[in-house]
Amino acid sequence: MKNLLFITLIVGVLAGQVFSYTYQGHYRWRNDDGSEATATWKANENTTTTAIKNTNIRLRMELIRDSEAGNQTLSLFYGTETDSINETWKKITTDGATNHFILCSTDNYAQHDVAQNRLTDTPGYPHNWGFCNELNDQNVYAITASTGMEVEFCLQPTNNAQLDTVYFFSIRYNTGLNLDGYQHVPKLTVLDNPLPVELSAFTATALGSQVKLDWITETETDNLGFLLQRKLSGQDTWQEIANYNTDKRLQGQGTVAVQTRYSYLDDPGVQGELYYRLANVHKDGTVEWHQAVAVSLEASLPAAFTLEPAYPNPFNPGTTIKYLLAKDSEVDLAVFDLLGRQVRTLVNDIQQPAGTYQAAWDGYSDNGERLASGIYFVQFKAGGQRFMQRVTLVR
Secondary structure: OHHHHHHHHHHHHHHHHHHOOEEEEEEEEEEOOOOOOOOOEOOOOOOOEEEEOOOOEEEEEEEEEOOOOEEEEEEEEEEOOOOHHHOOOEEOEOOOOOOOEEEOOOOOOOOOOEEOOOOOOEOOEOEOOEEEEOOOOOEEEEEOOOEEEEEEEEEEEOOOOOOOOEEEEEEEEOOOOOOOEEOOOOEEEEEOOOOOEEEEEEEEEEEOOEEEEEEEEEEEEEEEEEEEEEEEOOOOOOEEEEEOOOOHHHEEEEEEOOOEEEEEEEOOOOOEEEEEEEEEEEOOOOEEEOOOEEEEEOOOOOOOOEEOOOEOOOEOOOEEEEEEEOOOEEEEEEEEOOOOOEEEEEEEEEEEOOEEEEEEEOOEOOOOOEOOOEEEEEEEEEOOEEEEEEEEEOO
């Protein structure tokens, strides 16, 4: 009788395990770029997605309870083994000292907001309400019999995360033990942090005794601004000439995905070959230096005021006009038609240091009108002198 009772007890326990369990169902990844109801879903469920280090990503998962109600204290775990069932799982907390992932906060929903936008219902298991989870590393999941619920986590890969490695995720008992069963395992590949600034151009152009620095960014990420340094050929030490803290022209755009152009005019006060370098400063204090550029300032200045022949001439669609200043002067450079009407202003009474300059004319008027073919006159005034030359526009 005792043996029969013992066998009956074992069968009863096994029956309870077979017919009453919780398993992990469908899942979806989405970007942390909106409210709980409006964030953008990423790849289709049950496919591997990607995330960038130190950037939030949200994981929506489904828990299914079979047979009878249960109140289980569960947490989210991660692992890297391809055999996810036999994985050595690691619990995800808010501590990023060693963990490859952390639970993190988001401005886009509040802790324990009710989860909306349900995943696909598992046949025979209608969904109860679910909730969004930011910072709690364990929760009691109370699921009634033969139903499901939705749980969403806000995650962030840390600097400890392994690049180009597929990670697996599972909701499990806090001991790290598996749930009684699960069908789907979310997978994620971690990518490196993008460069704070994508710099597409950095140039230095001699303008008389000054140097014009131009640079173009295609994208910026958390960019506070720029630093500019200069050194003379043969010197070892760089000298800072401007920074974003003291000059608004060097302030960054924060985070943008559009092209931005910057410009700075430097007056080095020396002649010879100069080197310039540019750095951008990330909001976390990281300074990223870019390749230096060189420019040569002529040791001797022009001996006389001169308007050199435009080139090309005749021209289509544009021509370049070069002029020389023997000393610092106020410059006016303009284009006139055959009737003597000023149709384009290239330099408008601007004080410029002695040196060599050039201006481009694209065949358009000041109001953006595409001018007709014909003869035009370029007038250059500087140092109390006036020069004229004829140019021909050919359409």
